[in-house]
Amino acid sequence: MKYRENPEFSWSYSRNSTFNSCARNYYYKNYAAHNGWLENAKFDAKLAYRYKNMTTLQLTFGMAVHEAIKSYISSYLKKLDPTMEAFMRHIDDAMHDVCVKSLGIQQWKDFPKQNPMLHEVLYMGGFRAKEVKRIADDVKVKRNGVERCFLHARSMKELMEGHVQRVVEIDESIKDVTKGRFYYDVDGHEVCIWAKIDLLHVRDDGKWIITDWKTESKETHIRGDAYARVFFQQVLYAKYVHDKYKVPYEDIILRRSNIVIGQENEVPVDEEKVNMCLDRVRESVRAMRAYVEDANLDVNKPKEMHVFQQAGNSPNCGVCSRCSYKHLCFGLPLE
Numbered sequence: 055m056k057y058r059e060n061p062e063f064s065w066s067y068s069r070n071s072t073f074n075s076c077a078r079n080y081y082y083k084n085y086a087a088h089n090g091w092l093e094n095a096k097f098d099a100k101l102a103y104r105y106k107n108m109t110t111l112q113l114t115f116g117m118a119v120h121e122a123i124k125s126y127i128s129s130y131l132k133k134l135d136p137t138m139e140a141f142m143r144h145i146d147d148a149m150h151d152v153c154v155k156s157l158g159i160q161q162w163k164d165f166p167k168q169n170p171m172l173h174e175v176l177y178m179g180g181f182r183a184k185e186v187k188r189i190a191d192d193v194k195v196k197r198n199g200v201e202r203c204f205l206h207a208r209s210m211k212e213l214m215e216g217h218v219q220r221v222v223e224i225d226e227s228i229k230d231v232t233k234g235r236f237y238y239d240v241d242g243h244e245v246c247i248w249a250k251i252d253l254l255h256v257r258d259d260g261k262w263i264i265t266d267w268k269t270e271s272k273e274t275h276i277r278g279d280a281y282a283r284v285f286f287q288q289v290l291y292a293k294y295v296h297d298k299y300k301v302p303y304e305d306i307i308l309r310r311s312n313i314v315i316g317q318e319n320e321v322p323v324d325e326e327k328v329n330m331c332l333d334r335v336r337e338s339v340r341a342m343r344a345y346v347e348d349a350n351l352d353v354n355k356p357k358e359m360h361v362f363q364q365a366g367n368s369p370n371c372g373v374c375s376r377c378s379y380k381h382l383c384f385g386l387p388l389e
Contacts (some may be wrong), residue, residue, distance in 0.1 A: 057089055058086045058088075059127075060085070060354045060355045061084060061085065061088045061354060062244075062246070062354065063245065063342075063351040063354040064235075064246040064247070064248060065245050065247050065338065065342075066247070066248035067248075067290070070335075071343055072336045073338070073341070076364060076373055076377065077224075077362040077363050077364075077365070078359075078363060078365070078379070078383060079378075079379055080329075080342075080360045080362065081308040081359055081377045082102045082105065083105070083379075084305055085103075086098060086102035086359070087103040087105075089103070090102055090106070091103055091167060099104050100308065101382065103166060104163060105378045107167055107170050107171065107359075107377050108171045108172070108173055108176065108378040109170050109171075109172060110172065110173045110189075110376075111189050111190060111193050112189065112192075114148070114172070114245075115145070115197070115269060116269045117148070117315070118148035118149055119145055119267065120147045120225060120252065122141050122142075122144040123141075123204070123225075123253075123267060124193050126140075127253070138204075143209065145200070146197075147181065151245065152170060152172065153181070155169045155170065156171050156175040158178075165264045173329075174186045177380070183326075187303075193210050195271070196269055196314045199313070199315055199316075200313050202316075203313045203315070203316040206260055207313055208309065208311065208318055209253055209263060209309065209311060212255070212263070217258045218256065218257060218258065219256040219257065219258055220255065220259075221253070221254070221295075222254040222255060222256060222299070222304045223254055224263055225252050226256075228248075230385065234248060235248050235249055235294070235299075236249060236294045236297050236298070238332060240339070242336075243351045243352070244353070245335075245339055249287075249290055250292075251263040251265075251266075251291050251295075252266050252290075253267070261305055261306070261307050262299070262306045263294055264277075264295065264306065264308050266287070266291075266308075267311050267313065268310060268313070269312070270312055270315070273317050274312070276308070277315060285308055285310070285320075285321060286331055286334065288323075289308070289323055289327055289328055289330075290328075290335070291307045292323040292328060292333075293328050294331070303328065304322070306323050307321075307322060307323075308321050308322075308323055310314045339351075345362060346360060370385070
């Protein structure tokens with residue numbers, strides 16, 4: 055099998071967030087780590103790929119919740135009578151699995167994809183450290199919130215009370231090339247825009263509901279221009295639904311469901327809001343393109359690493375203290 059020398063260029067909300075946070079992080083994650091999983095990869099690529107496969111307790115919890123929700127809804131649709139006990143066990147088992155794997159640093163070095171490393175273990179002194187205990191306690195509070203709020207979420211109530219015509223998508227795999235993406239022309243280049251929806255269902259009144267599950271501890275206030283910030287990602291999901299399923303924008307509802315604290319927000323979407331968000335995507339792609347040799351996104355060869363500037367100048371500064379790559383940035387590899 056032949057692999058690309060450079061990764062295929064694509065755009066996603068998370069990639070944009072990384073780029074805006076730190077260009078060097080963006081470089082390591084999207085360019086340096088490319089092909090790092092191959093047995094004959096260069097050492098630098100393997101090293102970057104290893105650090106790419108780091109996570110945190112908070113991220114692990116969020117992913118575990120999303121996976122548990124997908125399993126619960128899938129079982130419900132198959133009339134398998136899923137239980138909250140099994141739902142919570144799914145989350146607990148996923149958390150336990152990552153915590154155990156993080157204790158084996160050699161396994162992470164050799165097989166990082168199968169053995170992700172926790173940031174709290176590698177950088178913060180492990181599970182006995184005071185700050186790590188605080189984070190773990192926060193995750194426990196979130197866990198209790200999810201157990202209390204999940205089945206009361208609007209999307210779950212609509213599903214279980216018979217107000218759903220059909221479930222169209224549930225956190226679909228990126229391997230399904232027919233879903234979770236659309237293409238958008240930026241200066242003559244067809245850019246793949248990722249749009250992986252947590253839950254898409256058609257309600258009994260014909261409205262298409264795009265649900266985005268959140269596991270945040272604090273309430274989100276949506277005032278004024280906060281719409282563009284809070285719903286930026288979901289508006290792009292609406293563009294995807296509009297294009298793929300030929301749904302008018304007026305029949306699409308964006309639902310943000312925080313199942314830790316039970317907060318939910320719903321907003322409509324229209325073509326003006328979609329175009330506003332696409333303008334932001336265009337500007338983001340252009341900014342990313344400035345870091346590519348000859349601005350050629352088809353080849354997508356990155357410029358030299360030093361061009362991708364670090365956001366901070368110390369491993370202990372705000373953004374760097376939370377970064378997976380600080381050993382690489384500040385000359386502290388675990389070798």
